[in-house]
Amino acid sequence: MERSFHREIEALKLGQGDTFHGEGILAVTKALLQSGVTYVGGYQGSPITHLLDVMVQARDYMDELGVHVEACTNESSAAAMLAASIMYPVRGAVTWKSVVGTNVASDALSNLASPGVMGGALIVVGEDYGEGASVIQERTHAFAMKSALWLMDPRPNLPTIVRMVEKSFELSEASNTPVMMELRIRACHVRGSFDTKDNIAPAISTRQLQMQAANFSYDRLSHPPATFRHEKLKYEVRLPAARRYIVDSGLNEHLPGRHEDVGIIVQGGLTNTALRALQLAGLADGEGHTDVPMLVLNVVYPLVPEQIADFCRNKRAVLVMEEGQPDFIEQEINAHLRRAKVDTALHGKDLLPMGGEYTAEVLLKGIEAFMAEHLETVDVQPARALSTEVAQLRAQASEALGGGVPQRPPNFCVGCPERPVFAALKLVERDTGKLHISTDIGCHSFATFEPFSFGNSILGYGMSMASSAAVKNFSAQRPVAIMGDGGFWHNGLLSGVSSALLNQGDGVLVIMKNGYTSATGTQETISTPEQEAKQLAEGNSATATETTIEDTLKGMGVKWIRTVHNYRVARVRDTLKEAIRSPFKGLKVVIAEGECQLERQRRLKPIRARRLKEGLRSVRVRYGVDEDTCTGDHSCIRLSGCPTLTVKASSDPLRREPVAHVTNGCVGCGLCGEVADAAVLCPSFHQIEVISNPGWWDRVSDRLNRFFIGLLQPA
Amino acid sequence: MSPSNAPFTILIAALGGEGGGVLADWIVECAVRQGLPVQATSVPGVAQRTGATSYYIEMLRQPATGAAPVFALSPVPGNVDALVASELLEAARMVERGFVNARTTLVASTHRVYTTLEKMHMADGRHDPQRLAGAAQALAGRAVLFDMDVLTRRHGTVVSAVMFGALAGAGVFPWPREVCEAVIKDSGRGVQASLAGFGAAFDAAQGGVVDAEAAAALTAAELPQALRHDWSARLKAWPEAVQRLAAHGALRCLDYQNRAYAQTFLERVDALVRACPPEAEVARDEAIRHLALWMCYEDVIRVADLKSRASRFARVRSEAEARPGEIVRITEHFKPGPDEVAAVLPRALGEALVRLAERRGWMGKAHFGLHIRTSSLWGFLMLRTLAWLRPLRPRSLRFAHEDEALRAWLAAMAHLAPRTPRLAASVAGLPQVIKGYGDTQVRGRQNYARLWATHVKPALVGEVDDAASALALEQALRATLADPEGTLNTAHARTPAAAQPIFWAPRRPGGDAAPSSPNA
Structure with missing residues (x-):
């Protein structure tokens, strides 16, 4: 595995009264152990990879606790693992990158959601609309709605994320429904801290075996006619139970503010960005105190109709901040308000863009428009000035740079065999x-x-x-x-x-x-x-x-x-x-x-270092380009693209084009030489071997060579 | 957002595989050790493979006093305090995205890692490095550019250690160098090489050399080692002419008030240096000179202090050619008026006194002569007592007025220097009309107020053509300096000049977004 999680594994062992420092996704891993999971599975993919990798590397400790960890071959097999929680009171968690992974897993998810679970089941998914996203522009939200899975979108700070992981299991058990938790890429990689609790060794585990298999129960199979009953249970029993639990445990947060006649409803994961945007508009301070009341949805599905109506009642207007499309949450809020006969003006995608990442800059524009319409008492000028300033800054930069700078997409590593x-x-x-x-x-x-x-x-x-x-x-x-x-x-x-x-x-x-x-x-x-x-x-x-x-x-x-x-x-x-x-x-x-x-290279480096240290002969290979024969047409680069094959200014006063050049990062894979051969490019490429600790033969031959060459060589 | 809880934001632009994550971890660890609230995020993803990537850190520069701060997860254009880029194009990319403005200290490597698009060109597809660096320098409040790649290779380390050193050397962290080094030491791998790279970059980021004259001035002043080190580090970043002026100015301010005051001076110099493009060099140097003088305006306290020093005694003695064994007595002739007294009183009290004096017609009349023999214990103690009032000076009426005008002037400089260097040069010289004590000074203030109102203010709001107003101000300044009696004031004044003796400058000239001094 590429990364070693030695230190992180130690952090997983922290107990009551300790403080965990680290990445969001590893905080989730720790929270799973604090929740007493029996099994964990998943399929790697940014940004949730570390959740699983650290557990795989911590196998010994997991074994001590009796927790089973499985690196699944795909998301489908990960989702299917959750079947264990249908019939047994065991908690389990799986993870993958959404929405792609959720697509792969959706068959199993449908048939897991149908009978529901006895033990808490949590699915942690990575989600993103932003600059790091290779995830297509779809929402996990749709899966939650279609299968009746509950969806958490916690505020991106470690204590909230950890609390929501723990509460997810309780919510899952209180409503017999698997829970999903979506974490945006920056939330997964956010560095923060939280106060830890002791890990809980599960009651049923690899160390505490269940002696008897569960009794046969046709009701627990996703098969008609049981499935008709499942559907009824979903909306008659599980959904109300979930809503009750959400309210009773205070999973969603209400941030009061002095402009009580307006409000903002925001996805939990967007809260920090929303607060920063409000701060820029002069409507919040750095500690998260806002002038505009906010309802923070740490659970974005299901919504609690009464909670929504209570928040909106007596407000002239409410702005919904919902990232991604379509506007599931806004539509649902609209329906709830109509039913509750609350006639608050509802804004969302009319003032904010339908798609794309909601950065503070984007939200600020929406807030600006909302202020202009509904917050007449507050000066909108500072917010507007800021937007203008940023636009001017960009224009200035573009002028100074004389147009855009080239993109730098990811590339094959140096020496990559592909x-x-x-x-x-x-x-x-x-x-x-x-x-x-x-x-x-x-x-x-x-x-x-x-x-x-x-x-x-x-x-x-x-x-x-x-x-x-x-x-x-x-x-x-x-x-x-x-x-x-x-x-x-x-x-x-x-x-x-x-x-x-x-x-x-x-x-x-x-x-x-x-x-x-x-x-x-x-x-x-x-x-x-x-x-x-x-x-x-x-x-x-x-x-x-x-x-x-x-x-x-x-x-x-x-x-x-x-x-x-x-x-x-x-x-x-x-x-x-x-x-x-x-x-x-x-x-x-x-x-x-x-x-x-x-x-x-990871294997080779220590071997090389050891050989050098022991005084053993070792050879380092790299490639080079002769400047005086390179014509500077760069076709070698067009055929290789290696990061270490680059260009440099020619020292020849007659040439103006830069020549090809191999940097010292070359690992000697030999591709450029091969390409030059296969494509009959040019004679400039050469291999260089650097012999450390030469043997007697190396030395003798080298001396002889140099002696004779010296006799013949012109200046 | 109130400045007290505005987060300090650091953006790291790097290429995948360069250890940007390690750097972010180091910074977080430093902040944690200093007890500062901190948060870091990143979007590594597949960008780990040599693509452009970024890491973002928010922190407070002081431990949180109240509730824990809420930090954002991505940078906002125009709101980045420090930006470090491991490569020049990546610095430019951040400039392009609006993350670099006057608020930003940009620390970037000048070396290039060419993008595939640039490399695969049939002839020369490389971007002009001058243009990239120029854009970085033009938009950043402060740009520290040097070749990090050379240092990385020289010390056999990774660029993350060099970037760390560069940030520390540029003085962006609210903690000393030792904290960074301790964190590197505790990180466990490749420690020696990392430390070497860190150190080299630290020095490189401090940049340049201390000008010999400036260094000599600092050495002669017998400053505490740490302070001299600190100041030298600051000076290095500036052009030599600025260094000389700044060294002398800082020493003057230290002598005049205290270390913090000198620090404020250096920060103001820094702001001036940042605000002035190369064309405004003359304006910049002139402004720095006047800044030092203005910040060390002569009041009773200062005068008393200077007069009661041993060095002064010795000087007087030598000027008098006193031989050993001879006795020298010195008597001062003071004639303070109500305005001089009011000047050193706390603001409210001073204002009350001024009002009273004006009502009773004491102003300009009720001076009382004081002859103080400084060489006697009594007289000396009187002067020293006055000199000991020094800590109270920042709360005095005069200080409040001077500081307000000074800030307005600095803001005007910051606004005008990039726009019209010629006009800025004249404005830089404007404080020279305020000179002396007593009546001379009152006239000087009136002159200043008149010139400000008739020339500077219209220029700030853009009512007049820059070239014309530069010319007009030059002429007016010359005329004013040739008019010691202040006849121009009466000729120009629509209202009696004496009626507004104190608030002779608007709070924020032009009311625009011109940045004022850094601690404004």
């Missing part, structure tokens, strides 16, 4: 012309950025093969589907490979065998190299000897499989070309093997 495959693919296109490329989720989707710009569709994790199923039937040239091993095991094996085999479909699938789910932090899959293989491989690729993927494909009946080592760019190019042009009708799989460089 880059050569795309370099090869670019070379293939020189022969075949433009190819249809079905792309997938994972590190390899960085190939959609410059200099590669590959990909015609991204449909979902492990879906690339399936998404070329129709295209391949009407394309003169075979399309290429690209998938990582993470995506392959998550979904691609079934939705892509088995479907192609069932339909005897033609097609080309490239599987990036790097050994890990690298994009989310190099979590393990079932084809991750064994510890032994890694030790044997040392600095070499440990995935070379790992054949689980090949064996699986063979076992399923794939006839055309080629495994190539990524760094042999010419070989990769030829194999790809062969797959595209082969007369063989049927699925052709190219397995591009090359272990994740992050893992390799």
